[in-house]
Amino acid sequence: MSAGIGLRRSLLDALQQAPLGAFDFLECAPDNWIDVGGALGEALRDxxxxxxxxxxxxxxxxxxxxxxxxxFLSRTRQFLDQHRVGLYSEHLSWCSDDGHLYELLPLPFTAEAVRHVAKRIGQAQDVLGRRIAVENASYYALPGADMDEAEFITAVLDEADCDLLLDVNNVYVNAINHGYDARAFLARLPTQRIASYHIAGHHDQADDLKIDTHGMPVKDDVWALLADTYSLHGVRPTLLERDFNFPPLQDLLEEVARIRQLQHATSQHHG
Incomplete structure (x- = not known):
């Protein structure tokens, strides 16, 4: 059982002073830290x-x-080795063409897209020298699909022989936005491929429109879905994601503690 928190620059000082045992692991985006030196690099090393x-x-x-x-992949491998990183994940999406788009765009749920992305995941795993996990994305439009999302994700995992980082908030947001049953969706995912979970807050634009923002506390419905996920697929390392609008660290650590409570309750129930 383990519960972690995202390593963000604005939380650096607070995380360095956090009480021992307040969280089990930290997660960072290597893209934001590779080649960073000085005081920031020192804080990361520490x-x-x-x-x-x-x-x-x-x-x-x-x-x-x-x-x-x-x-960039070679530099990422050096970073992962240097910091003894056990799990590296990326998004099952795309974000660049002629330059960076600064948006994670969904892939069409097609057999062609499965082959395309699986081949690239294989290339990335070869250069990184390790298995990677890919994260299910939130999406707001679905052009030209010839399969549904659960089929698409499973096909990619099988074809690429990689793992899944299951973002529970994204499942909730997509289920509301696209009108499907979140628990039924979760039940179709391959348990043995799930490496870890993410949980985050989202913005309620309307009853039938949720926006994945990572800028507020996790909502009760998403906590309930995390409990469902644990009972379906078992407890895995779970990260609290918060990208902006930061409250005092203590508020985030209370959410980390809530992850631990759910993990403990699941283990007691299944033990």
Missing amino acids: LSQRHPLSCHGLSLSLGGPAPLDMA
């Missing part, structure tokens, strides 16, 4: 020596049309 570090990439554009950035 934290990664004291706490296990996982990494969640932002800019690989696994589903994109442009060739993968092999130099």
Whole structure:
């Protein structure tokens, strides 16, 4: 059982002073830290020596049309090795073509897209020298699908032989926005491929429109869905994601403690 928190620059000081045992691991985006020196680099080294570090990439554009950035992948491998990172994940989406789009765009749920992205995941795993996990994305439009999302994700995982980082908030947001049953969707995902979970807050634009923002506390419905996820697929390392609008660290640590409570309750129930 483990519950982690996202390593963000604005939380650096607070995380360095956090009480021992307040969280089990930290997760950072290597894209934001590779080649960072000075006081920031020193703070990262200090934290990664004291706490296990996982990494969640932002800019690989696994589903994109442009060739993968092999130099960046090599630098990422060095970073992962240097900080003894156990889990590296990226998004099952694309974010660049002729330059960076600064948006994670969904892939069409088609057999062609499965082959395209699986091949690129395979290339990335070869350069990184490790299995990676891909994260299910939130999406707001669905052009030209010939399968549904659960089929698409499962097909990619099988074809690429990689793992899944299951973002529970994204499942909730997509289920509301696209009118499907979140628990039924979760039940169709392959348990043995799930490496870890993410949980985050979202913005209620309307009853039938939720926006994945990572800028507020996790909502009760998403906590309930996390409990469902644990009972369906078992407890895995779970990260609280918060990207802006930061409250005092103590508020975030209370959410981390809530993850631990759910993990403990699941283990007691299934034990």
